[in-house]
Amino acid sequence: MSRALSILLKKEIADHIHSWRFNILIALIALTATASMVTVAQTIRDVLSKAANQPFGETFVFLQMLTASNGRLPSFLAFVSFLAPLLGIAMTFDAISSERQKGTLLRLLAQPLYRDDIILAKWLSSLLVITVFFLALGFFVIGLGMFIFGLPPSFEEVLRIVVFLLVTALYVAVWMSLGVLFSLIFRQGATSVLALLAMWLTLTLFYPMIVDVIAPVKQSGTSEEILQSIAWHQGLSRLSPATLYDEATTTLLTPSVRALGPLSLEQLVGAIPAPLPFTESLLLIWPQIVGLIAMSVILFGLSFTLFMRQDIRSTRA
Amino acid sequence: MQETTQQTQLDSPPSTPVIQLANVSKRYGFKTAVDHLNLTIYEGEVFGLLGPNGAGKTTTILMLLGLVEPTEGQAYVLGIDATRNPLKVKERVGYLPDDVGFYEDLTGRENLLLTARLNGLTEEEAAQAVDQLLKRVGLEAAADQKAGTYSRGMRQRLGLADTLIKRPKIIILDEPTLGIDPEGVRDFLALIRTLSQEEGITVLLSSHHLHQVQAICDRVGLFIDGRLLAVGTIADLAQKLFKDAPYQLKVEAEPLGDELLANLMQLPGIASAERISPTSVRLLARENNAPDIAETIFKNGSKLYALESSQFGLDEIYHRFFAGREGT
Numbered sequence: 001m002s003r004a005l006s007i008l009l010k011k012e013i014a015d016h017i018h019s020w021r022f023n024i025l026i027a028l029i030a031l032t033a034t035a036s037m038v039t040v041a042q043t044i045r046d047v048l049s050k051a052a053n054q055p056f057g058e059t060f061v062f063l064q065m066l067t068a069s070n071g072r073l074p075s076f077l078a079f080v081s082f083l084a085p086l087l088g089i090a091m092t093f094d095a096i097s098s099e100r101q102k103g104t105l106l107r108l109l110a111q112p113l114y115r116d117d118i119i120l121a122k123w124l125s126s127l128l129v130i131t132v133f134f135l136a137l138g139f140f141v142i143g144l145g146m147f148i149f150g151l152p153p154s155f156e157e158v159l160r161i162v163v164f165l166l167v168t169a170l171y172v173a174v175w176m177s178l179g180v181l182f183s184l185i186f187r188q189g190a191t192s193v194l195a196l197l198a199m200w201l202t203l204t205l206f207y208p209m210i211v212d213v214i215a216p217v218k219q220s221g222t223s224e225e226i227l228q229s230i231a232w233h234q235g236l237s238r239l240s241p242a243t244l245y246d247e248a249t250t251t252l253l254t255p256s257v258r259a260l261g262p263l264s265l266e267q268l269v270g271a272i273p274a275p276l277p278f279t280e281s282l283l284l285i286w287p288q289i290v291g292l293i294a295m296s297v298i299l300f301g302l303s304f305t306l307f308m309r310q311d312i313r314s315t316r317a
Numbered sequence: 318m319q320e321t322t323q324q325t326q327l328d329s330p331p332s333t334p335v336i337q338l339a340n341v342s343k344r345y346g347f348k349t350a351v352d353h354l355n356l357t358i359y360e361g362e363v364f365g366l367l368g369p370n371g372a373g374k375t376t377t378i379l380m381l382l383g384l385v386e387p388t389e390g391q392a393y394v395l396g397i398d399a400t401r402n403p404l405k406v407k408e409r410v411g412y413l414p415d416d417v418g419f420y421e422d423l424t425g426r427e428n429l430l431l432t433a434r435l436n437g438l439t440e441e442e443a444a445q446a447v448d449q450l451l452k453r454v455g456l457e458a459a460a461d462q463k464a465g466t467y468s469r470g471m472r473q474r475l476g477l478a479d480t481l482i483k484r485p486k487i488i489i490l491d492e493p494t495l496g497i498d499p500e501g502v503r504d505f506l507a508l509i510r511t512l513s514q515e516e517g518i519t520v521l522l523s524s525h526h527l528h529q530v531q532a533i534c535d536r537v538g539l540f541i542d543g544r545l546l547a548v549g550t551i552a553d554l555a556q557k558l559f560k561d562a563p564y565q566l567k568v569e570a571e572p573l574g575d576e577l578l579a580n581l582m583q584l585p586g587i588a589s590a591e592r593i594s595p596t597s598v599r600l601l602a603r604e605n606n607a608p609d610i611a612e613t614i615f616k617n618g619s620k621l622y623a624l625e626s627s628q629f630g631l632d633e634i635y636h637r638f639f640a641g642r643e644g645t
Contacts (some may be wrong), residue, residue, distance in 0.1 A: 007434045018422065090370045103418025107479065109384055110412035111435040312384055 004113035005121055012125030021090050027131050029083045030140075036073040037141050041065045041148045060146050060255060060275070062153040063160060067253045076141065076193040077249060080134075080168060081242070082204065087130060088172040089196045093180030094189035098305065101187070119307050121217040123300060126176050131216055132168040154299065156278050163282065164252045170292045171245040175200070177299035184306050203240045211236045223264075230262050238288075241295050248288040251281050260284060333360040335487055335519050336381060343376050343391035343543075352543035353390070363513050365530035366523040368540035372451060374523040375415065377540075378489050381521075382412055393485060401636065408436070411480025416490035417472060421465030425456055425475050428464050431480060436483040443482075450478040454508065470501040477508065488512075491521040494529050502526075504531045551619040560589035562601035569597040569623035570614050578616045584609050596622070 001009075003138030044064055069075040074082075096119065099105040110117060138161050146152055153161075159302045179196055186192040215232040216224055237243040251257045276284070336358040343351040351373040359366045366374050379385035380392050383403025392399040394406045419428045426447055433443035451460045454474040456645040459467065467475060473493060480488045490509070494502045509534045513520045524530045530537055531551055539554070547554055555563055570577070573596050582590055586604040593599055600610070608628045614621045 003437065004435055004542065007431070011431060015420075015422070089449075103414065103416050104420060105431075106414040106434075107412075107417055107419075107476075110382060110407060110410075110414070111432060111483075112408040112437075113435060114404070246345075312379070 002114070002117060004111070004149060005117045008113075008117055008121035009125050009128075012121050013129055015049065016091060016129045017147065022087075022129070025090050027081075029080065030086065030137055032073075032083070033076045033079045033137065034141065034144065035209075036079055037076040038070070038144065038148070040068050041071055041145060043070050044068065046149060048050050058159070060154075060157055061149055061151075062142060062157040063147050063253045063255070065166075066161070067250075077253060079176075081171075081249065082246060084134075084172050085175040085200050085242075086232070087133075089174030089179050089200060091126040091130070091194065092176045093183055093185040094123065095119075095126075095180050095198050097183045097189055097192060106312060116304065119304060123180055125178060127169065127173050130164070130172050131174075134165045134168050134172075134298040137160070138162065159278055160252050160255070160281070164249055167245065167248050167252065167289060167292070170289065170296070171241060172290055173297040174241045174252055174292055174299065177296045177303065181253055181299055181303040181306070184303055184310065192272060204242045207240045207242070208237065224288050227262060234261065241292060244288040244291045244295075248285040248292070251285045255281060257281070257284075260288075273276070322533060325380065334358065335360050335395055336389075336521065337393040338377070338381075339386045339391045339393070341380060341392055342378060343373070344388045349543050351387075354537060354543070354545055356545060356548065358519065360519055361513070361517050362395075362535040363510065363520040363522070363533055365528065365534035365537040366521065366540055367525070367530055367537045368523075369525055372540045373490055373543040374540055375491055378412070378491055378521070378523060381429055381489065382407060382410065384454055397460040403622045409486050411483060411485035411488040412475075412478045413476045413488070413490045413493055415495055417476040417479070419464035419467070419472065419475060419479075421463060423464060425464050425467065425471075426451065426460045428475065429479055432479050433436075433482050438482070446482055446484075447478075453481075454478045468495045470505070473501075473505060474508075477505070481512070485518065487519045487521065490520065492524055494524065494526055499533045499621065502529060509533060514593070562603055563606050563628060564602040565627050566599065566602055566605075566607060567593075567597065567623070567625040567627075568610060568614070568621075570621045571596050572619055573598060575617060577614065580613050580617060581610060584613060 044061055066076040069078070084255060094106070097107065099118075105118075109115065142153055142158065142161060175196075178199065179192075180195055182192040183189075186195065215229065215236050217233050218229040220226075221229075238247075247260050255278075258271070258276060272315065327346045334357045336356070338354050341351060341354045342349065354377065363380070366377065368374055381399055383399040383406055384390050384402075386400055387455055395409055397405050399406045399593075418502070419425070420431070421509055423431070429447045429450065430443050432448055434440075437466040438446060451457050454477055456471060456478070459471060464472070464475065475491075477488075477493075481488075493509070494505060497505060501526060506529055509520055509522070512518055522530070536548065536550055537554065538548045549557065549558060568581070574596055578590060578592070578598060581587060581598075583598065584606060585604045586603045586606050588603060590601075605626050609625055611621060
């Protein structure tokens with residue numbers, strides 16, 4: 001890492017930690033997610049005490065605590081997957097445009113550093129900060145769970161939760177890359193944030209509906225036709241990072257998920273209805289993880305090229 | 318070689334070129350921002366790049382820093398090709414953009430410390446250099462206030478300190494006096510002049526404020542529509558551009574009839590006359606012959622109320638070269 005990059009990185013991280021925007025959002029996420037987890041955990045505990053003879057290792061209470069909902073509040077997972085993109089957007093939507101508008105970009109560029117240092121520092125600092133935040137949130141929730149259940153999580157549960165948190169950070173990284181790109185395209189922060197919110201709503205809420213309309217899953221016909229329609233449907237859905245993230249996290253936090261595509265009856269015959277081991281789950285979602293990495297790298301690459309070519313004249317009017 | 322260095326130390330005439338623009342052009346689409354510019358700036362001088370808004374001054378400056386790539390030609394700063402090796406240039410050149418900005422949540426001191434670190438100063442060196450420079454630009458009292466609370470003039474002074482932190486050989490100031498009150502402008506320019514003299518820093522500043530440039534620049538370049546019209550000291554320029562009549566004399570007398578005017582025109586050295594009002598007239602002259610004019614008026618029996626002589630300065634240059642063009 002170059003000297004300039006590490007200096008800028010330190011500054012950016014300090015900026016994030018001190019910014020109102022970041023603190024408000026992490027408070028929002030931490031509070032809603034924890035509230036949902038605690039209410040769910042209480043219901044789970046009641047169920048547990050009634051069926052005390054069940055072996056704990058198999059039930060994955062800590063994972064249930066993150067994925068189950070008591071009907072009143074959405075689950076911890078639902079909250080995180082809905083709100084995490086907001087965090088990524090909030091941290092990056094004006095990454096470059098604010099520097100440009102405040103006239104600091106040109107001053108920075110007049111120092112002996114490469115242009116890529118600036119944009120890399122913006123992106124990496126946000127990634128580091130949110131990774132730390134999600135890990136902290138995860139461990140806090142595990143701790144709360146131990147307090148409520150009165151028993152420690154199994155090693156596999158911890159492993160699954162940590163990977164889930166890292167995948168969440170990766171998912172936010174996709175949104176951050178998009179945020180950085182928009183901060184380059186739009187000179188005004190307000191325009192950029194509106195465009196990003198539109199993207200967020202579209203991808204998380206409307207995109208699945210649009211895919212349903214474009215490539216509906218056939219209910220009747222030959223099995224081949226049905227399979228083909230499912231393939232189309234899934235293929236299109238998976239263009240959205242939200243779909244990839246949902247598939248990856250569901251598989252990680254629900255060990256009983258055995259496949260993400262259609263399963264034929266023949267494939268199910270003779271299958272033991274037991275949870276998948278961690279490594280198998282990981283193998284199952286490997287394509288999703290690679291997909292998320294690819295998306296964030298491509299988007300970041302685009303911003304990178306755009307920033308290198310952009311006229312750096314200050315446009316403070 | 319040794320001779321040239323000695324000459325530079327003696328300061329007259331400066332002879333080591335530190336900035337060289339060789340046939341540099343920059344085109345944005347069909348618009349030519351800078352058109353085959355040739356310019357050499359020597360060590361230790363204060364050079365004013367003078368021109369109306371949109372003349373291509375900022376583009377030229379950005380090319381010197383390697384932040385904009387010239388379409389044609391080469392820009393050398395301290396012998397380094399600025400386009401190919403901008404980092405080396407930026408290590409040695411301080412740049413104050415027009416409308417400079419600072420991180421508003423950081424104090425003035427913290428802003429400078431960041432720049433110091435980016436330029437590779439150790440923490441200790443940085444703290445010392447920042448202290449010294451804050452004192453120098455007169456911001457010690459405000460050093461620990463957030464930069465967001467600074468006035469325009471303070472920001473500009475902080476900006477100057479910011480450019481000086483890397484101990485530059487050259488500083489480039491883009492419209493440094495824009496938006497500061499007249500008192501502030503005078504102080505700021507005096508500071509630049511002192512710096513250039515005491516530290517031997519070469520200063521390149523761009524401006525469209527002619528008077529300010531006139532006050533501190535050793536040489537100026539007139540820059541219009543991407544082309545350099547003339548380069549030289551102010552006196553040089555005046556002589557070059559107004560060699561037929563470098564003096565202007567304003568006469569107020571009563572009565573000031575046509576007969577008197579004809580007599581005045583016959584005086585040696587008078588090139589032309591222009592009536593301003595029934596009792597006053599402006600004469601352009603090759604020499605300052607105010608005494609002759611006074612005498613002629615007395616002889617004619619008129620009363621002389623005012624006789625003012627001035628040499629052509631930048632204002633006249635401005636009018637002649639800028640004002641006419643802006644109309645077209």
